Amino acid sequence: MKSWTRREFGRLTGAALLTALNQPKARGQAKARVVVIGGGIGGATVARYLAASATAIEVTLVEPRQSYATCFFSNLYLAGLRPFESLSHGYEALAKQNGIIVVHESAAAIHPAAKTVALSNGSKLSYDRLVVAPGIAFRDRALEGYDEAAMEIMPHAWNAGQQTRLLRQQLESMEDGGLFVLVAPPNPFRCPPAPYERASLVASYFQRRKPKAKILILDAKDSFNAQDLFQDAWNRHYPGMIEWLPAQFTGGVTAVDAKTRSVITAGATFKAAVANVIPAQMAGRLAQQAGLANRSGWCPVDPVTFESALQPGVHLVGDAIIGGDMPKSAFCANSQAKACAFAIAADLTGSARLPAHLFNTCYTYLAPDDAFSNAISFKPVDGKLKSVISFVSKVEESSEVRRQAARAAEGWYDAFTHDVFG
Amino acid sequence: MRPVARSAIATGLVLLFSQSGAAAGPDQGAQLAATCASCHRLDGGGTGIPSIIGLGEERLTNALLAYRASESPNHIMHVIALSLSDEEIASVARYVAKQGSNPR
Ligand SMILES: Cc1cc2nc3c(=O)[nH]c(=O)nc-3n(C[C@H](O)[C@H](O)[C@H](O)COP(=O)(O)OP(=O)(O)OC[C@H]3O[C@@H](n4cnc5c(N)ncnc54)[C@H](O)[C@@H]3O)c2cc1C
Numbered sequence: 001m002k003s004w005t006r007r008e009f010g011r012l013t014g015a016a017l018l019t020a021l022n023q024p025k026a027r028g029q030a031k032a033r034v035v036v037i038g039g040g041i042g043g044a045t046v047a048r049y050l051a052a053s054a055t056a057i058e059v060t061l062v063e064p065r066q067s068y069a070t071c072f073f074s075n076l077y078l079a080g081l082r083p084f085e086s087l088s089h090g091y092e093a094l095a096k097q098n099g100i101i102v103v104h105e106s107a108a109a110i111h112p113a114a115k116t117v118a119l120s121n122g123s124k125l126s127y128d129r130l131v132v133a134p135g136i137a138f139r140d141r142a143l144e145g146y147d148e149a150a151m152e153i154m155p156h157a158w159n160a161g162q163q164t165r166l167l168r169q170q171l172e173s174m175e176d177g178g179l180f181v182l183v184a185p186p187n188p189f190r191c192p193p194a195p196y197e198r199a200s201l202v203a204s205y206f207q208r209r210k211p212k213a214k215i216l217i218l219d220a221k222d223s224f225n226a227q228d229l230f231q232d233a234w235n236r237h238y239p240g241m242i243e244w245l246p247a248q249f250t251g252g253v254t255a256v257d258a259k260t261r262s263v264i265t266a267g268a269t270f271k272a273a274v275a276n277v278i279p280a281q282m283a284g285r286l287a288q289q290a291g292l293a294n295r296s297g298w299c300p301v302d303p304v305t306f307e308s309a310l311q312p313g314v315h316l317v318g319d320a321i322i323g324g325d326m327p328k329s330a331f332c333a334n335s336q337a338k339a340c341a342f343a344i345a346a347d348l349t350g351s352a353r354l355p356a357h358l359f360n361t362c363y364t365y366l367a368p369d370d371a372f373s374n375a376i377s378f379k380p381v382d383g384k385l386k387s388v389i390s391f392v393s394k395v396e397e398s399s400e401v402r403r404q405a406a407r408a409a410e411g412w413y414d415a416f417t418h419d420v421f422g
Numbered sequence: 423m424r425p426v427a428r429s430a431i432a433t434g435l436v437l438l439f440s441q442s443g444a445a446a447g448p449d450q451g452a453q454l455a456a457t458c459a460s461c462h463r464l465d466g467g468g469t470g471i472p473s474i475i476g477l478g479e480e481r482l483t484n485a486l487l488a489y490r491a492s493e494s495p496n497h498i499m500h501v502i503a504l505s506l507s508d509e510e511i512a513s514v515a516r517y518v519a520k521q522g523s524n525p526r
Contacts, residue, residue: 331460342456346448357506361461374497375497375498377502377505410469411471414467414470415461415471416460416461418468
């Protein structure tokens with residue numbers, strides 16, 4: 001193996017890293033193989049940091065799609081504030097700069113005893129360690145009438161892509177004065193503030209283009225994340241436009257009728273011009289099939305190594321896990337992925353493991369120039385990830401502070417997507 | 423800082439683990455800097471979030487100590503800095519100070 005001098009490494013930034021990381025192939029020594037399933041935020045980060053951690057590890061990333069569209073910032077796209085293309089990220093840099101083998105297939109099955117993954121094209125991959133980061137799936141029959149056909153009429157837009165474009169088209173072609181109904185899911189779900197950020201940014205779009213339109217949020221919960229910050233902003237920016245109905249008031253959403261674009265609660269039927277139905281969630285399908293999820297529908301893991309509590313040798317990160325106090329966010333997925341990559345690399349290279357640092361940081365838009373932020377640190381305590389320190393923006397902050405946060409959010413998007421996709 | 427980490431830094435700025443046989447060990451500064459990279463581009467690019475490249479070890483250390491001491495002016499950096507020990511602050515500052523410049 002090539003040994004590096006400090007000076008050589010000092011020059012290894014950007015494109016130089018590309019050649020450098022591809023060069024040092026271990027000769028006469030088998031590399032440890034890590035397969036990562038899912039090239040979303042968690043999976044791409046694990047792959048990238050593992051590949052950079054140790055040249056003695058060969059990393060294969062399995063992801064069916066040619067490019068990934070971020071859910072974060074997709075609410076800005078829905079409000080007409082960002083082109084869809086700006087949300088899209090390819091896998092070329094991961095392959096070229098980091099030497100990751102990217103396989104554009106779907107993983108069909110995992111065989112932990114044989115340590116193989118079966119791909120949908122019939123081929124097989126062997127691994128020494130497996131990382132599974134499949135994101136979320138929607139719970140079957142959570143809402144009567146909400147099947148695949150209904151999703152094409154009342155989109156969820158909770159995985160970014162065609163669904164997000166569909167919802168944007170519907171919002172654009174909606175007449176002024178129309179009713180936009182947003183069905184918010186029960187806990188736990190992907191990105192706790194995101195349904196309410198979506199309502200806020202759609203309201204900003206309506207205010208500009210369809211000032212007589214109304215927004216109705218039918219919630220499966222009786223309270224929600226950062227509620228005081230949202231409700232304060234709704235009163236300031238969009239008075240009278242957004243109505244939020246908690247479950248205790250409606251009895252909860254029980255069904256939808258796609259034919260009439262209606263949302264049905266225990267006591268009433270709401271006919272929408274545009275309906276965004278975000279159903280109850282669970283870990284991605286593959287995790288369910290592979291026996292990685294428990295009865296909660298989510299995957300229990302060791303909070304230090306992110307190894308499955310149910311299948312040794314298989315690690316999980318991101319929305320699919322039961323993260324203790326860690327919310328299901330891209331930032332958490334990225335933070336868990338680094339800890340997981342360092343733990344796997346330490347194991348495979350026989351080196352010491354350092355204490356992990358786990359965080360969530362989130363910027364949330366209330367209006368195009370009004371964003372708030374929060375930050376939480378986490379530590380493993382008694383087998384669970386516990387929040388240690390937490391700060392969130394305050395209702396009485398100045399508009400200048402909020403404007404700065406909205407600008408910082410754009411910088412975060414740029415840096416974060418570089419960190420994940422290279 | 424522990425000798426393991428020092429020898430790792432001496433052999434590599436990019437790999438997060440040293441590859442040099444007996445001295446193999448994780449690079450504490452690099453692993454901590456992975457946290458920075460979630461918001462700050464380590465190639466010095468980007469806008470909206472202040473760059474941490476080209477500041478020098480002492481300024482980085484002092485900034486982290488100040489963030490640790492107070493919630494103002496930035497609660498995000500306060501939470502990050504509160505999670506770091508003195509030793510960790512020293513090692514991440516040393517690592518980040520070497521990024522994007524021409525280290526000797
Ligand atoms: C509207 C909205 C706004 C959001 N805003 C923010 C925000 O501001 N900040 C933030 O931190 N988070 C935000 N999030 C949350 C964030 O998007 C998720 O938490 C994050 O994407 C989780 O990462 P993941 O890797 O677990 O899943 P994903 O990113 O969904 O990745 C899963 C990947 O696995 C692949 N996959 C699935 N099954 C298989 C299989 N069998 N074989 C191969 N590949 C497979 C999928 O194709 C996908 O690419 C937001 C979410 C939404 C919906």
